[in-house]
Amino acid sequence: MSAVANPAxxxxxxxxxxxxxQGDRNWIAEQFAxxxxxxxxxxxxxxxxxxxxKDRNARxxxxxxxxxxxxxxKIVTTSSEEDLHAALNDVRDDLRRRLNDAKTRQEPRHNKHLRETDQPEGVPVQAAERADAETA
Incomplete structure (x- = not known):
C-alpha cells in the first residue's frame, strides 16, 4: 500500500x-491517539x-x-460505561476493531497471507504469484 500524502x-x-x-477536545484526542x-x-x-x-456523568x-x-x-460505536474515561476507551477500541474488520473485508486481495492460504494443493506459492503478476 502506498503512503497517503496527507494521512488522517x-x-x-x-x-x-x-x-x-472544546476544552475537552485535547484530552480526548490524547486518549484516542x-x-x-x-x-x-x-x-x-x-x-x-x-x-x-448523552447525559454526561449521570447513570x-x-x-x-x-x-x-x-x-x-459510516461507522458508529457506542458505550454505556458509567466512567467517562472507560466509555471513551470502549468506543475507541471498538472503532479500531471495526476499521480493521472493514479493511480486511474490503482488501483481502492485497493481503499476501490470505492469498497464500487460498492456493490449491500442489501449486507452489511462487508459481501462483507469478501467475497473479502475469494477469495483473
Missing amino acids: TVAECLRVGAGFS TLDARLAGFHADATELEVSV GQKVTLECWVAGRQ
Missing part, C-alpha cells in the same frame, strides 16, 4: 459533539471523527463515536 490523525479529524466542550496508526491509511481531508456524550450516560471515511460506510 485523531488530532486533525476529531470534532467534539454534544456533551463535550492510538487510532492514528489505523487512520493513517486514509486521507485527512476525507476522514472525520465525532465524539459525543446511563451514552458515549458515541462516529467515523466517516469517504467511499466507505
Whole structure:
C-alpha cells in the first residue's frame, strides 16, 4: 500500500459533539491517539471523527463515536460505561476493531497471507504469484 500524502490523525479529524466542550477536545484526542496508526491509511481531508456524550456523568450516560471515511460506510460505536474515561476507551477500541474488520473485508486481495492460504494443493506459492503478476 502506498503512503497517503496527507494521512488522517485523531488530532486533525476529531470534532467534539454534544456533551463535550472544546476544552475537552485535547484530552480526548490524547486518549484516542492510538487510532492514528489505523487512520493513517486514509486521507485527512476525507476522514472525520465525532465524539459525543448523552447525559454526561449521570447513570446511563451514552458515549458515541462516529467515523466517516469517504467511499466507505459510516461507522458508529457506542458505550454505556458509567466512567467517562472507560466509555471513551470502549468506543475507541471498538472503532479500531471495526476499521480493521472493514479493511480486511474490503482488501483481502492485497493481503499476501490470505492469498497464500487460498492456493490449491500442489501449486507452489511462487508459481501462483507469478501467475497473479502475469494477469495483473
